[in-house]
Amino acid sequence: xxxxxxxxxxxxxxxxxxxxxxxxxxxxxxxxxxxxxxxxxxxxxxxxxxxxxxxxxxxxxxxxxxxxxxxxxxxxxxxxxxxxxxxxxxxxxxxxxxxxxxxxxxxxxxxxxxxxxxxxxxxxxxxxxxxxxxxxxxxxxxxxxxxxxxxxxxxxxxxxxxxxxxxxxxxxxxxxxxxxxxxxxxxxxxxxxxxxxxxxxxxxxxxxxxxxxxxxxxxxxxxxxxxxxxxxxxxxxxxxxxxxxxxxxxxxxxxxxxxxxxxxxxxxxxxxxxxxxxxxxxxxxxxxxxxxxxxxxxxxxxxxxxxxxxxxxxxxxxxxxxxxxxxxxxxxxxxxxxxxxxxxxxxxxxxxxxxxxxxxxxxxxxxxxxxxxxxxxxxxxxxxxxxxxxxxxxxxxxxxxxxxxxxxxxxxxxxxxxxxxxxxxxxxxxxxxxxxxxxxxxxxxxxxxxxxxxxxxxxxxxxxxxxxxxxxxxxxxxxxxxxxxxxxxxxxxxxxxxxxxxxxxxxxxxxxxxxxxxxxxxxxxxxxxxxxxxxxxxxxxxxxxxxxxxxxxxx
Numbered sequence: 001x002x003x004x005x006x007x008x009x010x011x012x013x014x015x016x017x018x019x020x021x022x023x024x025x026x027x028x029x030x031x032x033x034x035x036x037x038x039x040x041x042x043x044x045x046x047x048x049x050x051x052x053x054x055x056x057x058x059x060x061x062x063x064x065x066x067x068x069x070x071x072x073x074x075x076x077x078x079x080x081x082x083x084x085x086x087x088x089x090x091x092x093x094x095x096x097x098x099x100x101x102x103x104x105x106x107x108x109x110x111x112x113x114x115x116x117x118x119x120x121x122x123x124x125x126x127x128x129x130x131x132x133x134x135x136x137x138x139x140x141x142x143x144x145x146x147x148x149x150x151x152x153x154x155x156x157x158x159x160x161x162x163x164x165x166x167x168x169x170x171x172x173x174x175x176x177x178x179x180x181x182x183x184x185x186x187x188x189x190x191x192x193x194x195x196x197x198x199x200x201x202x203x204x205x206x207x208x209x210x211x212x213x214x215x216x217x218x219x220x221x222x223x224x225x226x227x228x229x230x231x232x233x234x235x236x237x238x239x240x241x242x243x244x245x246x247x248x249x250x251x252x253x254x255x256x257x258x259x260x261x262x263x264x265x266x267x268x269x270x271x272x273x274x275x276x277x278x279x280x281x282x283x284x285x286x287x288x289x290x291x292x293x294x295x296x297x298x299x300x301x302x303x304x305x306x307x308x309x310x311x312x313x314x315x316x317x318x319x320x321x322x323x324x325x326x327x328x329x330x331x332x333x334x335x336x337x338x339x340x341x342x343x344x345x346x347x348x349x350x351x352x353x354x355x356x357x358x359x360x361x362x363x364x365x366x367x368x369x370x371x372x373x374x375x376x377x378x379x380x381x382x383x384x385x386x387x388x389x390x391x392x393x394x395x396x397x398x399x400x401x402x403x404x405x406x407x408x409x410x411x412x413x414x415x416x417x418x419x420x421x422x423x424x425x426x427x428x429x430x431x432x433x434x435x436x437x438x439x440x441x442x443x444x445x446x447x448x449x450x451x452x453x454x455x456x457x458x459x460x461x462x463x464x465x466x467x468x469x470x471x472x473x474x475x476x477x478x479x480x481x482x483x484x485x486x487x488x489x490x491x492x493x494x495x496x497x498x499x500x501x502x503x504x505x506x507x508x509x510x511x512x513x514x515x516x517x518x519x520x521x522x523x524x525x526x527x528x529x530x531x532x533x534x535x536x537x538x539x540x541x542x543x544x545x546x547x548x549x550x551x552x553x554x555x
Contacts, residue, residue: 012060019057020067023049023449042138043169045445049452050166050459057453061155064450071446072142073411077383078440079139079539080415081431098504101490102534105508106541108482109135110549116474117553122467124553125157128546129164130471134478136172136511137542139412141165142447144546146406151554162455163462168475175479176514180502180521183487191522194498198526201497209326209333211240212272213287216261217280227253231278235271236335240264240325240351241287241294248292250323250352262287266325267335293353296325301346302365307423312338320359322352343422344430345371374435378427382418386411409543416540483509503530508538 010018024045031044059067113131116122122130128144145161183189216222221229226239239251241264249255251263263279264287265272276282288296301307306314316322324336328347334340336348342364350360390410418429431439462468483505490496490504502518507530518527 012063016059016063016067019052019059019453020446020449022057023052023452024445026052027445027449027452042441042444042448043136045448046162046166046169046452049449049454050456051452053453053456054460056457058457059450059453064454067446068450069146069407071443071448071450072139072146073383073387073407074439074443075142075447076139076409076443076543077379077386077411077415078431078436078443080386080412081382081419081429082433082436082440084416084419084429084536097490097494097496098500098530098533099537101486101494101496101504102508102538103541104489105482105486105505106135106538106545108485109478110545112478112481114549114553116477117549120470120474122471122474123160124550125153125160126164126467126471128549129161129166130168130475131164131478131546131549132161133165133168134172134175134475135542136169136176136509136514137539138165138444138448139539140542140546141451143406143409143543144550145451147547147550148554150406151550159451159454162451163459163468164471164475166452166455166459167462167468167471168478171472171476172479172509173511173514175476175483176505176509176511179480179483179487179505180514180518182484183491183501184498187488187491189491189498191498195522195526198497198499209266209335210269210272211288211325212265212276213283213285214263214265214272214276214279215281215283216257216259216263218278219259221257221279222259223256225253226251226255226257229257229279231275235267235274236337237265237267237271237275238323238325238336240266240296240323243285243287243290246290248287248290248294250294250317250321252317252321264288294351295354295357296349296351297357297361298328299348299350299357299361299364299366300368300371301342301344301348302367302370303363304344304423304426304428306342306364307344307428308341310338311336311340311342314342314363316350316360316363320352320356320363322350322356322360325349325351344428372432372434374431375428378418378429379431379439381427382414382429383411385418386414389414406547409547412540412543416536497526499526500530503527504534507531507534510535510538510542 027045027048028042029044030048031042033044109131113127116130117124117127125144125148128148129141132138132141132144141161145158148158148161184191226242231237232239241248242251242255242257243262243264244258257263262283262285265275267275311324316324326349327334327336327340328349329343329345348364350357352360387407387410390406415429418424422429462471486508487501487505490501491498496504499518499522502521503526506514506518506527518531521527
């Protein structure tokens with residue numbers, strides 16, 4: 001019995017679920033196969049779907065349509081939740097160089113794809129698939145397919161982007177690696193020097209908070225209240241402890257400072273040096289090491305009642321006789337100024353006596369387990385808002401039809417905004433990385449599995465009898481031309497570090513295998529940092545690009 005007849009005997013839902021599971025298992029096993037550092041990864045699901053689709057395994061159209069669209073929604077929503085907190089800061093971080101080049105890479109890919117459509121009479125649905133596969137960006141495929149459905153494309157047309165994606169995808173991965181090697185070879189780049197230059201630059205930029213005990217010897221400061229010491233607020237210095245006559249206590253603004261007192265300061269190293277000049281000299285005694293009832297704890301912000309409130313609003317010093325000496329947010333140490341708003345997951349280093357620390361822990365929440373729990377209600381609320389947002393027609397001058405963000409753009413934009421907002425009343429838009437990863441993988445497997453099954457019945461015919469080989473060549477052009485232009489421009493004009501450049505190219509194509517290859521060139525965080533910096537902006541632009549092409553060229 002052939003696979004097609006076996007699935008045909010089942011009811012549509014049962015058959016659809018079993019077919020999708022068959023594709024998922026086969027595809028994920030294929031995706032694990034490696035050639036060096038390169039693998040198909042989740043893209044293996046698409047090719048497994050094509051294989052089983054070619055053998056006749058299919059899903060009932062309405063069931064398949066729901067699975068595909070719901071998978072796409074899950075995928076883009078979880079991407080938005082992941083990148084949202086750092087999306088807007090990523091536009092500013094590292095200046096305009098990285099994000100400007102990444103945006104140029106997306107624009108060039110879109111222009112080249114449009115040129116192929118206009119010059120070589122390639123069907124627009126195929127161009128959308130070629131552009132998505134050539135840039136190894138699956139959400140782009142989903143956005144293009146969904147936009148075609150929005151403008152009224154039939155079922156046969158909706159299967160074409162998947163064919164173009166499958167044809168162009170393999171060289172899309174290889175093309176990124178070739179570009180990295182070509183830039184290195186042509187420009188005779190010495191990677192060891194690039195690594196050394198990057199590490200030197202990072203060491204000068206990295207400003208972590210440090211702790212220093214300073215003895216007050218400046219006679220002009222004798223009797224001055226702690227809160228009025230010059231330089232504290234301007235330099236962002238926190239006085240966590242004060243030792244007077246051998247007794248350690250929490251520093252209070254109204255406390256008068258005496259000659260010989262020792263202050264425990266927390267701040268940036270260069271600012272601490274400035275405070276030493278103001279106060280007196282570096283103390284021989286480390287106040288934090290002196291035995292006393294004053295202790296420190298790291299407390300996690302998980303109580304929704306304090307989310308969005310500033311440190312000044314909480315006024316822990318007067319209410320609980322404690323001081324926050326530093327805050328760690330997503331791995332970055334922040335100075336706890338009075339205007340700093342607390343976010344879910346912030347780690348606060350709090351100084352005080354045990355009973356006071358217990359009270360502050362109860363106030364902040366301090367439930368480590370909450371960081372591992374996925375809050376289901378905000379997920380569905382966010383998805384609902386995203387779907388509604390995607391259905392709103394937006395009139396754009398010059399466009400033949402109103403622009404809709406659709407089921408790809410709407411949930412993505414809503415997730416970015418909600419994740420950036422962090423919380424709204426009792427609803428917290430925080431998702432543990434493991435939960436985010438699982439939902440994202442399930443979503444993309446649903447989408448790619450159905451797309452592959454739909455494309456499978458005509459994929460071989462396209463390659464052997466149709467324009468498949470021409471499509472491969474055109475996909476290679478979409479891959480290489482933007483990469484080479486951006487790669488050489490970034491190096492020759494902007495003098496970008498080669499390791500960062502490799503991360504830029506991988507992030508500009510949102511391609512994890514390329515990032516793995518770039519990271520393997522030298523053991524440095526340069527590639528990963530560049531990848532993470534451009535990824536949010538690129539992902540949004542890649543999703544918007546095919547929708548714009550459809551609105552411009554679909555007639």
